[in-house]
Amino acid sequence: MYGLALASAIGMGLILLMGALVTKTGSGDGCGTDWPLCNGKFVPAYTIESMIEYSHRFVTAVVSLFVLGAAVGTYMVLRHSKEAMMFAFGTLFFTILQAILGALAVIYPQSDAVMALHFGFSLLAFSSALLLAVGIKTGAYVPKGSPARSKSVRAPVIAPHMRKWIWGAAIYSYIVVYVGAFVRHTESSGGCLGWPLCNGAVIPELNGAVGIAFAHRVAAALLLIVIIIIAYKASRPDASSPLLRSASLWALVLTVMQVFSGASVVWTLSTDWYLLTALIHVVLVSGMFGVLCYMCVLAWRAARKPESMDSSSL
Structure with a gap:
């Protein structure tokens, strides 16, 4: 299996x-x-x-x-x-x-x-x-009644407000991923040349490929802020379990890495490294979203009654 x-x-x-x-x-x-x-x-x-x-x-x-x-x-x-x-x-x-x-x-x-x-x-x-x-x-x-069930880890303790942050981050990250895919399919990667500035401006003229690429950058930056907040909140023992603290740290690391990998995509647009950096970006984004989904499962399990759970934790 x-x-x-x-x-x-x-x-x-x-x-x-x-x-x-x-x-x-x-x-x-x-x-x-x-x-x-x-x-x-x-x-x-x-x-x-x-x-x-x-x-x-x-x-x-x-x-x-x-x-x-x-x-x-x-x-x-x-x-x-x-x-x-x-x-x-x-x-x-x-x-x-x-x-x-x-x-x-x-x-x-x-x-x-x-x-x-x-x-x-x-x-x-x-x-x-x-x-x-x-x-x-x-x-x-x-399954219930199995001798091996007693070895399973209990449901993580996650404060209600933390669960909302986790679910919100996962849903929002999917939106960011969608915008990134839209950038790729519209071939708008070159809309913003340079990083962190876009065509040398903090806020460029928002039209065509420039607007699409800039929207993705802003969305990614906001996601990073949200993940930082979650990681900070998860670091407090009264708000989450060690398992969630570890997962939130992974989410933060992967989010930071995908931000810089996105920057490397821009830096290598006209070089032979572009395809490699673009694929690395996809790997990191997928890993980040996978970790956020895992955190959602932990939050979901924490909200369930122990007697109703198939098991306690991943």
């Missing part, structure tokens, strides 16, 4: 990376308007664009099998846990949804706003798969 869940999480992370690679290299049209074939062939012509696009499709198909297997396995072994079922079938749902959206984008060209959702759904699938794998690995779904 754990092997399938872990493979699903790693696979979804790879899909996120390959999706960003497709967008950054302009390979979305590498297979024309054919799907699931590529330019009418099962094995496409060996052009860079077609191979990148077709590899993305192939990996998605393989990972989908892992996700399906994890969902079936969860139902057979862990259906007593509503939490495990939610993550397993949530992963399956968002995997199917992002695959359908990707197929429609090939056959019927979609707007940049819709295509940005493609990355957002993939991110939700990755986070669900990650939480399922972590839960299984740490014995979070041990």
Whole structure:
């Protein structure tokens, strides 16, 4: 079970990376308007664009099998846990949804706003798969009455006001991620040249690509402030458990790193390092969102009555 869940999480992370690679290299049209074939062939012509696009499709198909297997396995072994079922079938749902959206984008060209959702759904699938794998690995779904249940960690203590901050940060971070994906799909990365200033100004003229890129910067800066506040609040023993303090610290580190990786994307726009920095940015953003989702699970569990919980903590 754990092997399938872990493979699903790693696979979804790879899909996120390959999706960003497709967008950054302009390979979305590498297979024309054919799907699931590529330019009418099962094995496409060996052009860079077609191979990148077709590899993305192939990996998605393989990972989908892992996700399906994890969902079936969860139902057979862990259906007593509503939490495990939610993550397993949530992963399956968002995997199917992002695959359908990707197929429609090939056959019927979609707007940049819709295509940005493609990355957002993939991110939700990755986070669900990650939480399922972590839960299984740490014995979070041990059934009631099992001798191993007594070994599970109790629900973390998280003050109500902290739970609101955590949920708010996770929801807001998804909005920031969506805006970032919109920047990528509208090719607005070059709208703001230079960092931290935008085209040499604190507040540039907000039109076109400049406005889109600047909006993403402001949104990311606000997210960093929110994460700093959460990390500070979590450092107080009366507000949270050691587990949440550790998770909030990870969230802060990853948020800081993704801010500077975003800056490196701007600094390398006209160099050969641009693709690498852009992919690193995707990895860090995915990790940050995954940690925030984990913190949401902790907050959710802390708000539940002990007797109603499938297990106590991830």
